[in-house]
Amino acid sequence: MSQKRETDIWVDCLQYANWSEQIFQEMQIGQVDCVHVTIAYHENFRETILNVEAWNRWFEALPNRICHAHSAADIRQAKADGKTAIIYGFQNPSPIEDDIGLVEIWHQLGARFMQLTYNNQSLLATGCYEETDSGITRMGREVIAEMNRVGLVVDMSHSAEGSTLEAMEVSSRPIAITHANPASWHPARRNKSRAILEGLSQTDGMIGFSLYPHHLQGGSDCSLEAFCRMIADTAEIMGIDHIGIGSDLCQDQPDSIVEWMRNGRWTRTKDFGEGSSDAPGFPPQPDWFETNAHMPNIASGLAAVGFNADEVQKIMGGNWMRFFEANFGPQPKA
């Protein structure tokens, strides 16, 4: 069923599961070589450090299953050692607080992606749920330059349209949308316009396709074929080299976690984000992608809609690996 060849590396460029030995085992069953994990939604610097401490405990407890990766080379080494490589990222710039010096500190601690916003206005840019999109802020321009310098990737998954397009202009290195789908396929507020998709393609950026039901046409009932046809359609717009997977898998999380994601500490009333008061919790995953163990289904689905083996591998991880190779280290001197 799986299309995977010995040299293929599969990457899921966003998950926030309720981590457990079982989930790490499922990564190995699903042949997932690398997962970009969220280590902060609204956490400040010190709280995010506590999350790194928790990851340190996982790496200590399961040294044969998982390891922390700082680079594409680390991911290849992890695969050679039979482990899944874990990359850190933030869905909000809260871990740098108001201190640009923390960008490099976080890079030193292994963070490789940082969203400039999570739905709301941040110190850096506007989130996709705000009414007014004021674009990249003064601090935002400085922080993007610093992220470019050290090799921390700008992720605009939860940002507003204008802020996202402006980030591509301001950033001297490619940016990413780690987890979203085209809005033309499913008009969720988190999905992205054709202008963004084209911009990513033209700037050597990347999008990771999301399996989160609120991002899928038909939600939890979306078929594997429909998902893979959407990828084929997007490849027509963006080309084959700038697309990958960013499943947004939130496996085994209690509903309290989606509340934390949506409400953090910023509101006293309850915001339902992509959900609603009738359906406030996590929606069920499509039955063909419930856990990491289902990753081969995506590869099979891509082959079934007509991608050849090389194209499947690019989408399943090759493109992300090329992107990591180019963007996780310090910016080469001009």
Add this chain to the structure above:
Amino acid sequence: MSQKRETDIWVDCLQYANWSEQIFQEMQIGQVDCVHVTIAYHENFRETILNVEAWNRWFEALPNRICHAHSAADIRQAKADGKTAIIYGFQNPSPIEDDIGLVEIWHQLGARFMQLTYNNQSLLATGCYEETDSGITRMGREVIAEMNRVGLVVDMSHSAEGSTLEAMEVSSRPIAITHANPASWHPARRNKSRAILEGLSQTDGMIGFSLYPHHLQGGSDCSLEAFCRMIADTAEIMGIDHIGIGSDLCQDQPDSIVEWMRNGRWTRTKDFGEGSSDAPGFPPQPDWFETNAHMPNIASGLAAVGFNADEVQKIMGGNWMRFFEANFGPQPKA
């Protein structure tokens, strides 16, 4: 004048200067290949991060002069590249606050030495200025084990006698006194007993000899010959393999800094530490060791009191390099 050979590596295992390009230049003039710098006296976690940020700015500004070293291999590479390697350390456990998980976080950020106390009682042990020495605390035993696991060296330079001897027992890896001299030579409260010197030698630990005038017989007037004779006498007790240099050079610091060292935020009255109300500030350095550029004087002085070239090199850095090689990485599994 200098005894230095091509392959020799010189290490100063403690300085807290008022860093400047001039001082880094003096390190190169003095052929100092590696300096262990203090990045915290009383700073909490977040404040110490700010100090790391300041060091990041130095490394960015002077990439051809200095670099941050995590290992003995990094130091050798720095020397090959014509740079001085900088190692981070704390003179107090304040940067880990009450959180044992921060031990590994700090190791990941490159800290390699941590004193369990700075003069006063800490959460971990008793400082050398307390009246009652209650030894290693409950948290202290846990933190020592964690430091042993990750490769963060226990430094007891400012600790009380009993706590120091107990640390050697509790620690499964060698400990260090990075900067102090034998109390038999000069009975300062910070200088160390014969029991401690012998203990260090028997456990493969290290002492770095201090050039801070309050630790010297005769203070600022101590002669190079007297200092080197003290080293020769200590070699008789400890052997040639467990001694090095830890100058405690506080070059160009204003007196407000020695006040911060002594008083932190723990007292409303002024404690004069090794000074006095008549002489509250930094004492002048001996004229043969005022800056890093004077480091060759020590090598010459050691040769003059009868050490051969191999012995001089061990004291000037070879012993510290062997110690770093063995103690800066994760503890090998038993």
